[in-house]
Amino acid sequence: MKLIGYLLMTAALILGAVASTTAYVPPISLSDEAFKNASGEYATLWDGAGKGTGDEPLVAKGTHLTPEVLAQLRAATDPPVERVRVRSFAWGRWSHKYHFLLACAGLLVGGFLVKSAVRKEALAAPATDQPTTSPEAAVAAIAQITRDLVADLPRLPAGDAGCEEIIARLDPVQKEYAPTIVDARTKLLGRLGMGGYAQFMDRFSALERQLNRAWSAAADGVMHESQTCLHAAHALVPDVEARLKGS
Amino acid sequence: MSEPGKGASYREVTFSAIIFAIVIGVVMNAAITYAGLKIGFTIGGSAIAAVLGFGVLRGVLRKGSILETNIAQTAASSINTSNSGIIFTVPVLFLIGLPLTAGSSDFWLITLAAVGGAILGAAFIIPLRKQMIEIDRLRFPTGMGVAAILKSPGAGAKKSIVLVAGIVIAAILFWPNIAHSLDLWNYGDIPLTVNGHKIFTNEEFDAGKLLRLPGQFELIFGLAPFALGAGYITGRAGLLVLAGGILAYFILTPMAYSLGWMPASIDASAAPGYGFSSFNRPLGIGLLLGGAIMGVIVSLPAIKAALKSVAEASKLKSGGDELGLKPLIFAVLGAAVLLFFAADFVAKDPVNQKDFFTGTSLVGDNAPTTIVERQDFGYTIRFENDENASRWDAMDKADQRQLLIDNNAKPGWLAGLPTHVRSAIIAVVGILWIWLAGIIIAQCTGMTDWSPISGMALLTVVLVMLLAGTGAVIGAVLIGAALCVAITLAADMMQDLRTGHLVGASPRRQQIVELSVVAIGPIVAMLTILIIAGANIKQGGPAFGPGTSTAAPQAQALQSVITGVQGGELPYALYGFGALLGALLGLGAFSGLGVLVGLSMYLPFAAIATYGVGCILNMIVAKIKGRRWAEEWGVPFAAGLIVGESLLAMLINTIVLLR
Numbered sequence: 001m002k003l004i005g006y007l008l009m010t011a012a013l014i015l016g017a018v019a020s021t022t023a024y025v026p027p028i029s030l031s032d033e034a035f036k037n038a039s040g041e042y043a044t045l046w047d048g049a050g051k052g053t054g055d056e057p058l059v060a061k062g063t064h065l066t067p068e069v070l071a072q073l074r075a076a077t078d079p080p081v082e083r084v085r086v087r088s089f090a091w092g093r094w095s096h097k098y099h100f101l102l103a104c105a106g107l108l109v110g111g112f113l114v115k116s117a118v119r120k121e122a123l124a125a126p127a128t129d130q131p132t133t134s135p136e137a138a139v140a141a142i143a144q145i146t147r148d149l150v151a152d153l154p155r156l157p158a159g160d161a162g163c164e165e166i167i168a169r170l171d172p173v174q175k176e177y178a179p180t181i182v183d184a185r186t187k188l189l190g191r192l193g194m195g196g197y198a199q200f201m202d203r204f205s206a207l208e209r210q211l212n213r214a215w216s217a218a219a220d221g222v223m224h225e226s227q228t229c230l231h232a233a234h235a236l237v238p239d240v241e242a243r244l245k246g247s
Numbered sequence: 248m249s250e251p252g253k254g255a256s257y258r259e260v261t262f263s264a265i266i267f268a269i270v271i272g273v274v275m276n277a278a279i280t281y282a283g284l285k286i287g288f289t290i291g292g293s294a295i296a297a298v299l300g301f302g303v304l305r306g307v308l309r310k311g312s313i314l315e316t317n318i319a320q321t322a323a324s325s326i327n328t329s330n331s332g333i334i335f336t337v338p339v340l341f342l343i344g345l346p347l348t349a350g351s352s353d354f355w356l357i358t359l360a361a362v363g364g365a366i367l368g369a370a371f372i373i374p375l376r377k378q379m380i381e382i383d384r385l386r387f388p389t390g391m392g393v394a395a396i397l398k399s400p401g402a403g404a405k406k407s408i409v410l411v412a413g414i415v416i417a418a419i420l421f422w423p424n425i426a427h428s429l430d431l432w433n434y435g436d437i438p439l440t441v442n443g444h445k446i447f448t449n450e451e452f453d454a455g456k457l458l459r460l461p462g463q464f465e466l467i468f469g470l471a472p473f474a475l476g477a478g479y480i481t482g483r484a485g486l487l488v489l490a491g492g493i494l495a496y497f498i499l500t501p502m503a504y505s506l507g508w509m510p511a512s513i514d515a516s517a518a519p520g521y522g523f524s525s526f527n528r529p530l531g532i533g534l535l536l537g538g539a540i541m542g543v544i545v546s547l548p549a550i551k552a553a554l555k556s557v558a559e560a561s562k563l564k565s566g567g568d569e570l571g572l573k574p575l576i577f578a579v580l581g582a583a584v585l586l587f588f589a590a591d592f593v594a595k596d597p598v599n600q601k602d603f604f605t606g607t608s609l610v611g612d613n614a615p616t617t618i619v620e621r622q623d624f625g626y627t628i629r630f631e632n633d634e635n636a637s638r639w640d641a642m643d644k645a646d647q648r649q650l651l652i653d654n655n656a657k658p659g660w661l662a663g664l665p666t667h668v669r670s671a672i673i674a675v676v677g678i679l680w681i682w683l684a685g686i687i688i689a690q691c692t693g694m695t696d697w698s699p700i701s702g703m704a705l706l707t708v709v710l711v712m713l714l715a716g717t718g719a720v721i722g723a724v725l726i727g728a729a730l731c732v733a734i735t736l737a738a739d740m741m742q743d744l745r746t747g748h749l750v751g752a753s754p755r756r757q758q759i760v761e762l763s764v765v766a767i768g769p770i771v772a773m774l775t776i777l778i779i780a781g782a783n784i785k786q787g788g789p790a791f792g793p794g795t796s797t798a799a800p801q802a803q804a805l806q807s808v809i810t811g812v813q814g815g816e817l818p819y820a821l822y823g824f825g826a827l828l829g830a831l832l833g834l835g836a837f838s839g840l841g842v843l844v845g846l847s848m849y850l851p852f853a854a855i856a857t858y859g860v861g862c863i864l865n866m867i868v869a870k871i872k873g874r875r876w877a878e879e880w881g882v883p884f885a886a887g888l889i890v891g892e893s894l895l896a897m898l899i900n901t902i903v904l905l906r
Contacts, residue, residue, distance in 0.1 A: 005835070006835075009832065009835055013494070013828060013832065013844070014494060014498060016824070016828045017494060017495075017498075017499055017530060017828065017848075018498070018499060018502060020526065020530055020821060020824040020825065020828075021499055021502075021503050021508060021526045021530075022508060023818070023820045023821055023824060024525075024818055024820070024821070025508045044815075046816065047510045047512075048510060048512060049510060049511075050511055051511040051512070055512065057510065057511070057512055079511055081511070082507050083507060083508055085510065085525070087815055087816055088815075089818075089819070089820035100824065103828070104827060104828075104831055107828065107831035107832060107834065108831060108834065110835065111831065111832075111833075111834030111835040112834070114835040115834070115835060175875060175878065175879060176875065179878070182384045185384065193548070194545075194546070194547075194548035194549055195548040195549075195551070195552060197382070197549075198378075198382045198548055198549040198551075198552030198553070199552055201381055201382040201384070202377065202381060202382060202552055202553070202556045205380075205381035205382075205748070206568070208748075209568070209748055209751050210751065211751070212748065212749060212750060212751030213314075213750070213751025213752070214751065215398075215751065216312070216313040216314060216397075216398070216750045216751045217257055217312075217751075219313060219398065219400055220257070220312040220313055220314075220400075222257045222312065224257075225256075225257035229751065
């Protein structure tokens, strides 16, 4: 169903875009009256029309499309003139207006099909316990790393070795688990709704930023700042876990 | 082991970082303003400032931290970035014969409006950061690249080598592109031709010609490592940009050409250019607009959550990591007042420089001393003498209106309102539009790194001219300058905040620093413009444009828009149809789809093709080596490509400036 929806949206987009390109390019086979604007004036040529002598167009840019000018264009044969580009848009002159409306309907239906299919997929997705594929497992892994690090802080070696240990332990968070949560957006949106997802990401981002800061401080060899950030991150973990459950 | 919170504080916002940022920011701003007026494009400052900051703060001073360098690049790039907004808009006044001088009030009003725009741009991203970086998780490729640079000390020597390799390769690849600025050998000198057509220009590789595709099909690749790097960092999601480009350049243009929807005078090789200006670009701008509006509607719960979170954080005693909503409210009110006064003052500028009836010049040393003014149709109209003013008074309204239209001054929608009310409405609409345009730009840069500033400037000028009248050019440029500065700053700041998130910086501190220095940029850029214009005039030529060394290509593009609006030559319906398609596209699973497709129709194919290659390379590398490897090693290399191009461009621009 999702594939059908996407195909329908693609086809509708192409149809709508193609139809739009003729909005200012009416066929000259329309009646003379059709070239009158709402103000009563005849429409004006945006570009020169037809082929005249040399590089000159048959009818110059800016000319009003009066019945005489239209007759001159309709009489052209080498090459024949089928359409002209005018400066003003008129619904009645637009040859592909119904194609455009059809395209809009296609986008609406396609969008609906895609959205409902994605929602169904998200709700039906089997839960896994791999932190590289499941957002719940990724949050659990991040929480565990944070708790373990905070617990181990008093035992970490001083100086560069301690900093390197923090960096090594936080690397999987930055490289694997946080990206897993970001990639699970569609799944999480389906489960939590936009409001719930926003609240979860708000808290998770606060936690992630503290861990990133801990990493940077460790990389700069400033252990006390790294420790402060790990404690701040640790304090945020329960809230993140609760928001993931939708509470 | 020290206890948490004890010991010397971690260096983040420091005096050295701020001084470094101001010096580098001002130098970059002036140099890039000049270069931008000369060659038509500007360079983002984040990557350059990060590399220089690294060298100065960590290398020379030997005490800089990752976060201190981040603050330095944030402030320096915010001072630099406003120049692209200024050079796109302000020189147009010189081009249409409305010169600015240090003694003219218009110059200082536009500067004031640009400063207002800068503050507004920096303030609007307070809630946008929360929504787009933390909740929607847009990638902001340059921001990720800069983070890779900043984190390189802790990431290990091997990654630093990969980063440097990226920089070196970018410089090697980009050198023959930019060498034409120094009249040196460049890609354009490669003597490869097919049927008499050159395959290489200094900036592009025409694969379509090489493959002998029909002329109406455009398959051109920009020779730009930056685009390759940005595409790689974006990855699979960026392919949608390529898809939109294929729609524009491989379906719409060839179809319109083959079906005779283009004039007979357009031959196959001219079809892509004609298609780009007549329908692809307008549809693209409309799609951007509609896509962004739908994005806002779909993201309302996220916006609500972002605002709530920012507001709650600001209630904390320490202020937390968020700047809070108060600065946003103050900035909006302050900018509204600035824009109101600027618009109100400019509205009193006369609409005509010559008498409508006699053509007598009403400006300069030879202007008559008996000039008479009338307030009609929202304009201040001047006449040579009482007699001509009475002749105006005696005309009926329809004839007066027609006379104004004949002089490129069609009355605006608000023409019937008192001046102050009109200025107030323009200020409010301007601010709302800046907010929406800021969202569009932030979404575009967040998803792809491309920023459709010219399209937004175009819509701004059109909007103001529709409201105030097509004769209100100074007002339109004034609001346009404010908007362009605001949105370029918003985009740049979002990149910097994305970098900040990745290195764990405090967004509150980043934003305070940005708000503190952001006014410097527009002032430097405006003064640079004034100096260049003065020098050109002193040499006997025009201030800008053809015949000078500063052609101001972007301002020339805006000039054609202004004359287009005055002559009734804008495809409003295409903007509308594009907006409808963009909004409906956002109804699917991904609300930003309209923005991506619109952006790709709006950009030249050469830019998106190279970007698309970067996206595909990411997918191939991920397939072969795994996603983790592609991120861990590919992103530093791609960051190197972005930085290498920026550094080389900056170096060449400096040489051009000194020559």
